Amino acid sequence: MTAFMDRLVARIRAVRNPVMVGLDPRLDSLPDPLGNVNPADRAAVADRYAQFCCGVIDAVANLVAIVKPQAAFFEQLGPPGMSALQRTVAYAQDRNLLVVIDAKRNDIGTTAQAYADAFLGRASAWGGDALTVSPYLGDDSLEPFVQVAAKRDAGIFVLVKTSNPGGKLLQDIVVDGQPLYARVGTFVEGLAKASRGDCGYGIAGAVVGATYPHELKELRALMPSTFFLVPGFGAQGGTAKDCAAAFDEHGLGAVINNSRGIIFAHSQPAYAQKFGAARWQDAVAAATRDMIDKLRAETTVGRL
Amino acid sequence: MTAFMDRLVARIRAVRNPVMVGLDPRLDSLPDPLGNVNPADRAAVADRYAQFCCGVIDAVANLVAIVKPQAAFFEQLGPPGMSALQRTVAYAQDRNLLVVIDAKRNDIGTTAQAYADAFLGRASAWGGDALTVSPYLGDDSLEPFVQVAAKRDAGIFVLVKTSNPGGKLLQDIVVDGQPLYARVGTFVEGLAKASRGDCGYGIAGAVVGATYPHELKELRALMPSTFFLVPGFGAQGGTAKDCAAAFDEHGLGAVINNSRGIIFAHSQPAYAQKFGAARWQDAVAAATRDMIDKLRAETTVGRL
Numbered sequence: 001m002t003a004f005m006d007r008l009v010a011r012i013r014a015v016r017n018p019v020m021v022g023l024d025p026r027l028d029s030l031p032d033p034l035g036n037v038n039p040a041d042r043a044a045v046a047d048r049y050a051q052f053c054c055g056v057i058d059a060v061a062n063l064v065a066i067v068k069p070q071a072a073f074f075e076q077l078g079p080p081g082m083s084a085l086q087r088t089v090a091y092a093q094d095r096n097l098l099v100v101i102d103a104k105r106n107d108i109g110t111t112a113q114a115y116a117d118a119f120l121g122r123a124s125a126w127g128g129d130a131l132t133v134s135p136y137l138g139d140d141s142l143e144p145f146v147q148v149a150a151k152r153d154a155g156i157f158v159l160v161k162t163s164n165p166g167g168k169l170l171q172d173i174v175v176d177g178q179p180l181y182a183r184v185g186t187f188v189e190g191l192a193k194a195s196r197g198d199c200g201y202g203i204a205g206a207v208v209g210a211t212y213p214h215e216l217k218e219l220r221a222l223m224p225s226t227f228f229l230v231p232g233f234g235a236q237g238g239t240a241k242d243c244a245a246a247f248d249e250h251g252l253g254a255v256i257n258n259s260r261g262i263i264f265a266h267s268q269p270a271y272a273q274k275f276g277a278a279r280w281q282d283a284v285a286a287a288t289r290d291m292i293d294k295l296r297a298e299t300t301v302g303r304l
Numbered sequence: 305m306t307a308f309m310d311r312l313v314a315r316i317r318a319v320r321n322p323v324m325v326g327l328d329p330r331l332d333s334l335p336d337p338l339g340n341v342n343p344a345d346r347a348a349v350a351d352r353y354a355q356f357c358c359g360v361i362d363a364v365a366n367l368v369a370i371v372k373p374q375a376a377f378f379e380q381l382g383p384p385g386m387s388a389l390q391r392t393v394a395y396a397q398d399r400n401l402l403v404v405i406d407a408k409r410n411d412i413g414t415t416a417q418a419y420a421d422a423f424l425g426r427a428s429a430w431g432g433d434a435l436t437v438s439p440y441l442g443d444d445s446l447e448p449f450v451q452v453a454a455k456r457d458a459g460i461f462v463l464v465k466t467s468n469p470g471g472k473l474l475q476d477i478v479v480d481g482q483p484l485y486a487r488v489g490t491f492v493e494g495l496a497k498a499s500r501g502d503c504g505y506g507i508a509g510a511v512v513g514a515t516y517p518h519e520l521k522e523l524r525a526l527m528p529s530t531f532f533l534v535p536g537f538g539a540q541g542g543t544a545k546d547c548a549a550a551f552d553e554h555g556l557g558a559v560i561n562n563s564r565g566i567i568f569a570h571s572q573p574a575y576a577q578k579f580g581a582a583r584w585q586d587a588v589a590a591a592t593r594d595m596i597d598k599l600r601a602e603t604t605v606g607r608l
Contacts, residue, residue, distance in 0.1 A: 140469060
């Protein structure tokens, strides 16, 4: 196997874009007839979630490098939801996509190790290529993830500057002239630098929101060995221009996530008119292509 | 139904102690013959985890008010592990125990709502009476949990000052003369105060480690409406005396968690000698009684 970030860079180069498709299934947004199911029947809903996510994967597998299932929506359905998550991860990998499980896990010591063991590596129970991780518990909670990831050629993305307004409560606190997110970023950069692969990026990546382009630029300069997972494009207000600072001069160094704006494109007027509900997968592919075009026009991604 | 903290206080008064039993199953620590299973067979291991946890529950159901399954160990096993977690939660509640699911979840906006919906309330997919939650994502990530908890008479415990040494990386940063954990504590206290039940404690509780007795005392004074979940007793080094500051004058205001020190008591020399491996449940009950005695001797718990 090859280190996760090296595999990611190779796949991004192959598809010539850094779009990450977020798999956030919600029952009330599913296209007909997938959405026609009794909401109280969790097993039936879970089955529809898996069908929908596999349908999205079919639509984007030849267009993008990576997908990001959001664990919360699967967990909402209990054990059948977790089986649907597992099915979704495996299906994406069969289609040659990398998979970041967005679960924002963390705990201390051997419990952190149990989460790392659960989520990281294709032979693990959930089989993720990478996992999002929360930093509040500190350095000894992050290190087990890096260690397990190193053994399994997997990666992590640590929350640094999140895309939501409330993130500022802690993240923007200024300590010794430096915001807290920069301090977390510096720590993550240390982990990344110590584990750099051939591509120049290390095992530990960072989550940095597109909704804060100034901070994105600041963190890109501060964290040259750290690959970014950038949420907040589209529905949350982030634009292609806002994402420009996330990339290095070669158009690498970041994946830009879009969930609702791609997977539920069938309900956006422009795509709905063109494709109708029945061709929802064509709407997904069209929205993905449109996002790729925007990023290629406004950022160094055009150099890929 | 009754608000979670009111139910918790009523149960603590009924059993006259605040011991919380942490259900952290680990294959290599299970008593024989439960531990004799192929580690690669996740479904078989998950079944043993459920059997073991139900056995612990049988041993402590008449002694304590509350248990805390640790999600990580169940997640390690994939979907069968998650079914074992669900079985464990339901079994504990059948035995009249309250259940905090220790999953340290969080995310933004509607995703936070999905986690809250998943874990909070006995009719939810996982059926927790309460859930542990991480604060790094800020206020708008915590509020959905409080709102869902209010509707379902459930509770949350937000990480404030954790029991591990590495917690200091962020939590001990001093801002305007105040450590970050106190700032998080002040925010949680605001949520708790706004949602106080008959017992005087609100929907939002806090996780504060027994390993930092000075900070525990400081936070108790700062957070009078906030119920504490105190980890770190026993294996991590916290003593009954260290926990004293967590309680109010009536012996209320905190639950003290013990995982390994109780559930794996059969492997501690003192209990092993007395009970042998076969009577591991008697060792669990004896270790629980010993912890209760220590807390009653060293803290206001003796007044319950």
